[in-house]
Structure formats: structure tokens, C-alpha cells
Amino acid sequence: MKKQFITTDFAIVLLSVACGGLALLLALASPALFVVALVVLGAVGLVLTLNIYRMRKTIANILHGAGYDDSVTQMSLARLTMPVLILSGKSIVWYNDAFLNDVMHGKETYLQSIYRVLPGFDAEKISAPGGQALEANGRGFTVQGTGAFSGDGLYIAYFTEDTDLKQRAAEYSLSRPVVMRIVVDTYDEVLKELKDSEKARISSEIDSVFETFIEATTGFLQRTSASRYIAVMEEQNFAKIVESRFDILDKMRDVGTETGIVTLSIGVGRGGKGFRECLEMADSALDMALGRGGDQAAVKSPEGFEFYGGVSRSVEKRTKVKSRIVATALRDIIAQSDSVLIMGHRMTDLDAMGAAIGVLRICKILDKPAAIVVDRSRTLATSVIDRMCQNGYGEDFVSVQDALDGVTTSTLLIVVDTHIPTLLESVEIYERVQNVVVIDHHRKMVGHIDNAVIFYHEPYASSASELVAELLQYTGGREEKPTPLEAEALLGGIMLDTRDFAINAGVRTFEAAAYLRRMGAQTQNVKHLFDGSLECYEAKAKLVAQAKIYKGCAIVAAEQVESDSAVVIPQAANDLLAIEGVQASFVAVDTGNGIMISARSMGEVNVQLIMEKLGGGGHLMMAGAQLQDVSMEKTKSYLMAAIDEYRTNQNKE
Numbered sequence: 001m002k003k004q005f006i007t008t009d010f011a012i013v014l015l016s017v018a019c020g021g022l023a024l025l026l027a028l029a030s031p032a033l034f035v036v037a038l039v040v041l042g043a044v045g046l047v048l049t050l051n052i053y054r055m056r057k058t059i060a061n062i063l064h065g066a067g068y069d070d071s072v073t074q075m076s077l078a079r080l081t082m083p084v085l086i087l088s089g090k091s092i093v094w095y096n097d098a099f100l101n102d103v104m105h106g107k108e109t110y111l112q113s114i115y116r117v118l119p120g121f122d123a124e125k126i127s128a129p130g131g132q133a134l135e136a137n138g139r140g141f142t143v144q145g146t147g148a149f150s151g152d153g154l155y156i157a158y159f160t161e162d163t164d165l166k167q168r169a170a171e172y173s174l175s176r177p178v179v180m181r182i183v184v185d186t187y188d189e190v191l192k193e194l195k196d197s198e199k200a201r202i203s204s205e206i207d208s209v210f211e212t213f214i215e216a217t218t219g220f221l222q223r224t225s226a227s228r229y230i231a232v233m234e235e236q237n238f239a240k241i242v243e244s245r246f247d248i249l250d251k252m253r254d255v256g257t258e259t260g261i262v263t264l265s266i267g268v269g270r271g272g273k274g275f276r277e278c279l280e281m282a283d284s285a286l287d288m289a290l291g292r293g294g295d296q297a298a299v300k301s302p303e304g305f306e307f308y309g310g311v312s313r314s315v316e317k318r319t320k321v322k323s324r325i326v327a328t329a330l331r332d333i334i335a336q337s338d339s340v341l342i343m344g345h346r347m348t349d350l351d352a353m354g355a356a357i358g359v360l361r362i363c364k365i366l367d368k369p370a371a372i373v374v375d376r377s378r379t380l381a382t383s384v385i386d387r388m389c390q391n392g393y394g395e396d397f398v399s400v401q402d403a404l405d406g407v408t409t410s411t412l413l414i415v416v417d418t419h420i421p422t423l424l425e426s427v428e429i430y431e432r433v434q435n436v437v438v439i440d441h442h443r444k445m446v447g448h449i450d451n452a453v454i455f456y457h458e459p460y461a462s463s464a465s466e467l468v469a470e471l472l473q474y475t476g477g478r479e480e481k482p483t484p485l486e487a488e489a490l491l492g493g494i495m496l497d498t499r500d501f502a503i504n505a506g507v508r509t510f511e512a513a514a515y516l517r518r519m520g521a522q523t524q525n526v527k528h529l530f531d532g533s534l535e536c537y538e539a540k541a542k543l544v545a546q547a548k549i550y551k552g553c554a555i556v557a558a559e560q561v562e563s564d565s566a567v568v569i570p571q572a573a574n575d576l577l578a579i580e581g582v583q584a585s586f587v588a589v590d591t592g593n594g595i596m597i598s599a600r601s602m603g604e605v606n607v608q609l610i611m612e613k614l615g616g617g618g619h620l621m622m623a624g625a626q627l628q629d630v631s632m633e634k635t636k637s638y639l640m641a642a643i644d645e646y647r648t649n650q651n652k653e
Helices: 008-029 031-064 072-078 097-103 123-127 163-174 187-191 196-215 235-243 248-253 275-291 320-335 350-365 382-396 400-405 427-432 464-473 484-498 507-518 523-528 534-545 568-576 607-612 632-652
Strands: 084-088 091-095 132-136 139-145 154-161 177-184 220-223 228-234 264-270 296-301 304-309 339-343 370-373 411-416 435-440 454-457 548-550 553-558 584-590 595-601 622-627
Touching: 008 031, 084 097, 097 139, 097 154, 123 139, 139 163, 163 235, 177 235, 177 275, 187 196, 196 220, 196 228, 196 248, 228 235, 235 264, 248 264, 264 275, 275 296, 275 304, 320 350, 320 435, 320 454, 320 464, 339 350, 339 427, 350 370, 350 382, 350 411, 350 464, 350 484, 370 382, 370 400, 382 484, 400 427, 411 427, 435 464, 464 484, 464 507, 484 507, 484 523, 534 553, 534 568, 553 568, 553 632, 568 584, 568 595, 584 607, 584 632, 595 607, 595 632, 607 622, 607 632
Parallel strands: 264 296, 339 370, 339 411, 411 435, 435 454, 553 584
Antiparallel strands: 084 091, 084 154, 132 139, 139 154, 177 228, 177 264, 220 228, 296 304, 548 553, 584 595, 595 622
């Protein structure tokens, strides 16, 4: 059958326009004849309108095969109970009674365009295996066709009504279970020093917030311990909670006294096959929320993680019991290994190197061969490495290739100051070893190392060096202690991440610093670890001078700096915070091996959330990212987009 280029409706419209044009020309030539022509055209139009329905009905009877009991069309399609239509090009040339009654509700549509009759009709979708979901006159259908729709020849479309099925599917989706694990982060800290009457008041206010929260749903909430709860609700209720961006976090922060505010960590499991799977996902999500510092909600679904909240600072609540347990376990795993490799993140800083040197001392106390893996051409800890090498520690630092050559099945890898495989000094070493230990303080990120035999992760600690300093106190005897040089390296790591004890410094931080001071660390020597050359100072000044303010954030996007000047990048980010009106700073510099971004804030902006958008991470007030194969212009646009998204979410919360 030849392709139909012009439909009947289009031909009628075209002829009407032509007649109107001719009538206009006639009016210009002879007004009297125009009146006559207008009357004639009106009569013809009226007759044509009255006969269109009759004409289509006649054509329908012919195409339908009415009066011919042995008609092949009538026998094959007309008697089907499901709606069927036949297209020629875009025009409807035939349909059965089921289509007329069920889809069109008795309205004849012969020879009309399918896109006019059913505006949502998509020829490509109905040709796909699953067909197209289509709604017509308040009823739902799945439309499927015979092969590819090319516009040539006849094309048959079948309509399967599934209104009830889709309604039930929607109801099923909205009633799927959502499981929440809730922990009151600061329960013990807030109530610890209060009188019984005050404790009762605070507990009552906490319960009131939870009751208001759960009463807005069809679910239930149950206390499982003094500070832990479990809630179960339906997906339709959870959608409203997401829309409010977990405003229960904000409401709970209003509860408290001068001793501190009350914050929550919420883990949500949704989209699982059943209650048990949702519960397991909720446990995993709660672990992620706590690992990111608390005061936030982590939602885990088959698609991955989503995070809400995380706007307040973490509250120190570690116990020394855990440090003792980890120290014992670490001694055992080191004793079972034939050698130990210690590794931090790429572009190693003073904290990563200080922690690595502390772990090296633990291995020496246990008389186990160990070495620190570092790329000395790409490190921010050159000062401490050079000092160690000058004092006889040169053989303790090895390159990535030398470390790979020495890996055996019994080699233990201890990762410090990071927990993300892609940020390691060498991913190849991590993939080759069988036993891994992680010691880190950064807020937990998606995609963390999940096969560690020991995962010592404390987001409440100021630095990895602080954690290692505590472990050292529970390793060996009194005579087996770090040397003053090693103690100074650890203290330098603590001072770096606390900005000389100005931020993130808790009671345990000062206790660790006091221990290192007793081990012989001299603060003036530690201060010299941060010394830089005149060239470095000039490079830092140039970076600060390039800063542009964007939505309360100072942004620097600079071209390449010398590799030995890379240490000035975080220093420049720190200096930018001294500018009035700057809530956060971001310094992006091309180091020659990719673009390094250093982010800092004083707590008003969570730079960790912004850096996570660029594949990095860190803490609320100190974070970073490293980008490969990306131009500086692209980096700047990505950074500004991440800031835009953060500010938008901040306004919603």
C-alpha cells in the first residue's frame, strides 16, 4: 500500500483555505458577487459538516466488513474483545467495536490522525517490547504494535486495559515498608550532668518530638534502648519526610540545655525485598550516618545512598575502652603478618605522614619489618620526611614499586588518614594484599574500604595522628615508647588538622598532645615543620590575591604551581577564612598531576558535602578533592555548581 501523504481532514482544511482566498479575490473584484459566493460557500460548508459523520460511518461499515459474515478482517480482528486499530501512515483507517467503546467511548475517529485522537501516542514506544503506557478518557492502557512503525503500509496497534492493575501497582509501591534506625547522638552527654528532674524534662521533650513525628504517618516507633529507636512506616509516608528534608533533625536540635543540644543519627532502609532486607539496609545506613559525624540521616536503597542534614559539629564521645580493644587487635594482626606496609592518601600531608610514622613505631615495638609507602615527588610532608631521613630513618620510606616487589600473601597493609580506595597512594598495593587495616578520622563516604580486618574509624577525632598516639599508649611497655622525633611528627599531624588547636580539638586531643609532649616532642621543632621558603610564601600570596567571592565562599582557580610549593594550597585556603564575609574557602590548583582542591570553613558551611560532589571528602570544616583529566575552567564550573546545590539545600533546611 502506498504511503498516504495527505489525510482527509487536511485536504478539507486546504480546500477551505483555497475557497476563502478565492472569495476574498472575488470580493475585491465585485462585492455583489462576493455576497452570493459567501451564501453558496456557507450552504456547501453546512451540507459538508452535516454529511461528514454520515460519510465516515459509511466508510467505517465498508472497512469494517459489515454485512459480510465471511470477511477475513471481521473474523480476525473485529470480534476481538481487546481494542485494536489499524493505521495507514498517521491516519486511523480501521478499529473494532472494543476500541470504539472502551477507548473512545463511542466517538468515531475514522481517517483522523492518531496524534490528534490520542495526543500521547508514541510510535517508537509502542514498537518496543514493553509497549507504551497510555491514558485515554480516564482509563489506563498498554499499547503494543506489530513491528517497527515506519509510516508505510498498514500498522496494527493493540490496547490492553490495565487501569486496575496500575492502580494496585501504585498502591503496592506506596505501601512498601521503610525501616528506620534512630540514635540520639548526644543522649549521654546532654543528660550526664543534669538533675533527675531535668533529665525527665529533656527525655519528655525528646519523646514528644518522636511522637509528633510518627503520628504524621501510618507507621509505628519503638524504643529499643535508652537512646535507640526503630520505626517502620510506608513508602507514602516516607516521601513526605524526604520532602521536608528530615525536619525532625531541626526540631530535635531545639531540645536541650546549656550543657548541649540533642542531635539524631538516622539510618533508613527502603526498596528492599522484605522487612529483613530493609532492616539490614537501615543498619548499614545508620553506620554511615554515624561515620559521617552524626546529626544527619542516611538513606540506603538499591540505587545507593542519599544524605540529609549534617550541619552541626560532631560531639566528642569516644571512650578509651575502644582504643585499648583496637590496640590489642592491631598487635595480634601485626604479629600474624610477615611484613607491614603503611600507606596514606595521595599528596600525603603531615597528618597522614605523622600517623604513618606512629604506626611504624608500633611495628618496631613488635619487632616486625615495616615500611612507609610514599611518592616523595608528590607529597606535602617533605619537611618531616627529610628530617626523618637525616636522622637515620631513610630505609623506612619506600617507593610504590619497591613496595609492590615485596608484597607477599602474608603482607599486612595499614591505611592511615583515608578510607577510600581511590584516594590511596597506590590502589595496586591495596588490591594485591589480602589483609588491610584502616585508621581514619574523616567522615565516612560511599565506596569506603569494606574488606578491612580492622576498621578503626572515629569521625569525632581531630586527626589520624591523634588516634595513632592513643594506640601507642597501649602498645609495649613503658620503656618502649616513641622517640622525640616520632612524637614531633605525630604532634605536627595533630596541629595541622586542628589549625594549632583552634578547631576540632577535644579533650582527647589535648590528652594525646600531652602524651607526645611527655615523649619529648618540642613544640618549637614542630612549628618548624610548617616553615616554607620565600618562594612558597610568594606563591601563597599570589593564590590569595586571585580569590573571588561567590555566595559567601572564596574561590581560587589557579594555574600550575611548582610541586614543592603544593603545601601552600591548604595554607592559602586557611588564610582566606580571615577575610570578612567569607564562610568557606576553596583553592583549586593544577599541580601537574591533576587538579588539587583544598576546602576550609569555620563551621557555617559543610565543605565535606561540597567536596563529595567532586569525588572528594573530609570533615565539616576541612575537606579536599583531587581531579584528573579535567580543565581548570571545568573544575571551577563544577565547584560553583556544587556550591549552588549546597546553598539551595541549605535554604530548604
